[in-house]
Amino acid sequence: MRPRFTLRTALTSALAASAVLALVVRCVSIAEPLGIDQSLWASAVRGMARGQLLYRDVWEQRPPGIYWVYLAGFRSFGWTAATVAWLDILASAVTTGLVYAITRRLSDPLCASLAAACYAVLTMPAWLYRHGGFLERSVSETFIVLCVGMAFWCAVAFRDRPSQVLALGAGLFAGAAVVFKPNAGLYLPAVLIWMLMYARQPAGRAAGSVVRPIALALAGACILPAVAIVWLWRLELLGDAAVAVIDFNRFYVSQGVTAGGLALGFSKAVWLRMKTDPLWLAGGIGAIAALWDLGRNRRLSPIAAVAVLWGGTAALVILVNGIRLFNSYFIQALAPLSILAAWHLTQAARGSLIRRVIAGATVVLMLGLLIQRSYPARVFEFARADFDALRGGVDRPAYLERFGGYGNNRGYSARANAELSDYIRAHTAADDRIFLFGINGAGVYFHADRLTAHRFLRVNFFVATDFPDPRFRLDAVVADLIVRRPRYVIFERLHSASEMGRAADALEEDPDVVRLLASYRLETRIEDFTLYRLVEP
Numbered sequence: 443m444r445p446r447f448t449l450r451t452a453l454t455s456a457l458a459a460s461a462v463l464a465l466v467v468r469c470v471s472i473a474e475p476l477g478i479d480q481s482l483w484a485s486a487v488r489g490m491a492r493g494q495l496l497y498r499d500v501w502e503q504r505p506p507g508i509y510w511v512y513l514a515g516f517r518s519f520g521w522t523a524a525t526v527a528w529l530d531i532l533a534s535a536v537t538t539g540l541v542y543a544i545t546r547r548l549s550d551p552l553c554a555s556l557a558a559a560c561y562a563v564l565t566m567p568a569w570l571y572r573h574g575g576f577l578e579r580s581v582s583e584t585f586i587v588l589c590v591g592m593a594f595w596c597a598v599a600f601r602d603r604p605s606q607v608l609a610l611g612a613g614l615f616a617g618a619a620v621v622f623k624p625n626a627g628l629y630l631p632a633v634l635i636w637m638l639m640y641a642r643q644p645a646g647r648a649a650g651s652v653v654r655p656i657a658l659a660l661a662g663a664c665i666l667p668a669v670a671i672v673w674l675w676r677l678e679l680l681g682d683a684a685v686a687v688i689d690f691n692r693f694y695v696s697q698g699v700t701a702g703g704l705a706l707g708f709s710k711a712v713w714l715r716m717k718t719d720p721l722w723l724a725g726g727i728g729a730i731a732a733l734w735d736l737g738r739n740r741r742l743s744p745i746a747a748v749a750v751l752w753g754g755t756a757a758l759v760i761l762v763n764g765i766r767l768f769n770s771y772f773i774q775a776l777a778p779l780s781i782l783a784a785w786h787l788t789q790a791a792r793g794s795l796i797r798r799v800i801a802g803a804t805v806v807l808m809l810g811l812l813i814q815r816s817y818p819a820r821v822f823e824f825a826r827a828d829f830d831a832l833r834g835g836v837d838r839p840a841y842l843e844r845f846g847g848y849g850n851n852r853g854y855s856a857r858a859n860a861e862l863s864d865y866i867r868a869h870t871a872a873d874d875r876i877f878l879f880g881i882n883g884a885g886v887y888f889h890a891d892r893l894t895a896h897r898f899l900r901v902n903f904f905v906a907t908d909f910p911d912p913r914f915r916l917d918a919v920v921a922d923l924i925v926r927r928p929r930y931v932i933f934e935r936l937h938s939a940s941e942m943g944r945a946a947d948a949l950e951e952d953p954d955v956v957r958l959l960a961s962y963r964l965e966t967r968i969e970d971f972t973l974y975r976l977v978e979p
Contacts, residue, residue: 450552457555461538461562467821468531470828471567472524475845475856477577479770480526481885482899487512488521488888497682501897503690506670506683507621508582521888530567530580533588538562540591541777545784547598548745557784564721565776568824569817571769573845582622583773589619590626591777593633594748600655601640601744609655612637613662620663621670624687625762630663632751640744685911693909695764704765708757711767718815720808725779727804728786729753731797745785753778846882849969853937854882858969862932863889865968869975870929877923879949880934883971895928905949906942920954924961927976931962935970 476484486500487509494500496509511529519525541561546554567575592615600608616633619626634656641652674683715722732746742750756774763771790801827844830836838860842848845856862883866876867890875895878886884899886892896919898904904914912918923931933950936943949955950972962974 454552454555457552457559458542461542461555461558464559464562464566465531465535465538467825468534468566470825470832471531471574471576471579472527473828473831473841474523474527474574474576474579475842475859476523476526476885476888477579478854478882478884479577480580481859481883481888483508483512484516484523484526485884485887485894485899487516488891489893491516492893494893495677495679497679497686497897499897500894500899501686501903502899503686503694504582505621505624505687506673507585507618510621511585512580521891523889526580530584533580533584534562534565537588537591537777540588540595541780544591544595544598544748545745545781547602548743548748549785549788553745553784553788556788557780560721560724560783561777561780564719564780566821568821570719574824574828576845578770578773581770581773583770586619586622586626586629587774587777589615589622590629590633590752590774593619593629594636594752597633597637598744598748600637601642604641604655606655606658609637609658610662613659614665616659617663618666620667623759624691625759628759628762629752629755630659632755634659636744636747636751640747689911690909695762698765704761707765707767708761711772712757715772718811720811721776721779721783723811724783724786724804724808725749725753725775727800728779728782731786731800732782743785743789745781749778749781749785753782851937851970853970855969858971859883859885860889861968862886862971862973865966865973866890866892866930866932874929875926876930876932877928878932878934879946879955880932880971881936881946883932883934886932895926896922901934901946901949902942906945916949916952917954920958924958927961929976930965931958931974931976933972933974935972937970 482502486496486502489500490496490509490513496502496506512526515525515529519528538558538561542554542558545557567578569575571578593612596608596611596615600612612633613630616630617627619629637656637659638652641655671680674680712722712726716726717723729750732742732750735746736742753775756778759774760767760771787801787804790797827836827841831838831841839848839857842857842860843855846852846854848855848857859882863886866886870876870890870892872891874892876886876890876892877895878884878899879901881900881902887894887899898919904916904919907914934946936946938944938946950959959974961977963977965973965975967973
């Protein structure tokens with residue numbers, strides 16, 4: 443028994459060390475620029491810090507949670523792009539710890555270390571996504587996963603040590619996810635179902651004794667949404683927030699949705715990931731094993747139940763996001779997939795010969811995918827480039843060209859965004875307003891530290907949209923800009939084949955826009971950006 447125990451301990455330690463190493467390697471990503479969404483949120487928060495109001499002066503469709511996190515991060519770590527990377531790294535580290543803690547409470551150290559290693563190692567942004575994963579960093583889903591992980595940890599801890607604080611905490615953190623996206627409220631029932639199914643009843647007490655903890659959890663779930671509502675009410679923004687978060691999101695999610703199309707698109711997205719991603723492969727096989735156990739035994743082990751409820755709800759939340767299945771939506775499934783994978787691979791050793799064979803085949807297939815898709819090379823390539831950028835060993839413009847290219851007629855360009863921000867900062871005063879007719883360059887407000895002259899930070903909110911509100915129209919935006927007279931009006935060429943993209947690229951010829959530009963002169967062009975400067979009276 444002694445050699446087996448030593449080998450198991452060594453494997454557990456190696457897995458834990460690999461998780462820590464993967465988190466350390468992520469730290470060099472602070473050299474990378476802001477992604478498209480992150481630029482938008484950073485610009486909105488910069489405006490908020492300078493007195494502008496969310497939804498009224500800087501408009502976006504998400505609840506206030508992501509802006510609170512960004513604002514807290516910038517005030518703590520500084521107003522730089524690196525702060526957004528640090529937020530993502532910290533969230534990943536905490537989530538890794540939660541995956542370990544939840545699994546450890548319900549299983550053994552080996553299973554917990556494997557779950558943590560799967561999450562930390564197999565969710566490296568440079569491995570999962572293009573361009574080092576900078577587009578998927580610090581998105582709403584990043585923090586939703588953290589909140590849900592905290593909720594499940596409280597529920598699991600409550601099972602071992604029932605307390606009112608843990609019951610309240612389970613609801614509090616599940617409710618916190620809602621202030622990032624309303625559909626994240628679907629996680630609360632999953633947490634409560636697990637608490638009801640797996641609560642340990644003290645001897646001599648009826649099953650009804652769990653009612654009070656559930657009531658506390660429900661009360662806790664209302665706290666942060668109520669805080670958000672009160673915050674908006676005090677700023678007299680409830681009406682604006684309702685239009686953005688409820689009306690616009692309902693319109694946005696419903697566009698092009700059919701039950702068949704959504705089911706087909708989601709199935710294809712999951713199948714693609716299972717064919718190419720070892721975490722989705724192992725977690726998917728683990729899910730099948732869990733459902734097999736459920737069919738045979740009419741009950742899942744507590745650890746498998748956490749993963750299935752969490753992962754199943756994540757799939758439902760992804761589906762209700764609508765037909766646009768962006769990579770960032772699937773971030774929500776990675777933590778439960780890691781737990782399922784670890785449970786499947788470690789529990790197989792105690793199962794039948796068939797289970798052991800399937801587990802062995804799973805490991806072989808995972809290694810095959812890692813080798814076939816060059817995991818070490820992809821991670822090392824971006825880590826080395828980021829490290830060289832941090833120590834000044836590479837030309838900054840050349841480094842930025844890794845993120846979207848430059849002058850290639852493909853839309854986003856980190857180098858062009860940096861040049862635009864530097865130009866605006868050098869040619870305007872701190873109190874000058876500017877306005878961008880674009881999408882990818884929305885970070886100019888943040889990087890140049892200039893306020894927007896109109897609340898819409900992206901052109902797709904008011905160009906080629908059927909949203910039934912006259913304020914969300916090009917003529918309404920132009921009328922406001924004529925009155926406010928921003929120092930610069932900037933047009934971004936999107937190079938998109940969509941109806942909105944074509945309309946945005948043709949804005950300079952639109953009659954309403956031509957009327958606006960009568961007070962401006964063409965000053966310069968920076969890659970896909972055309973800058974018009976206000977002519978002084």
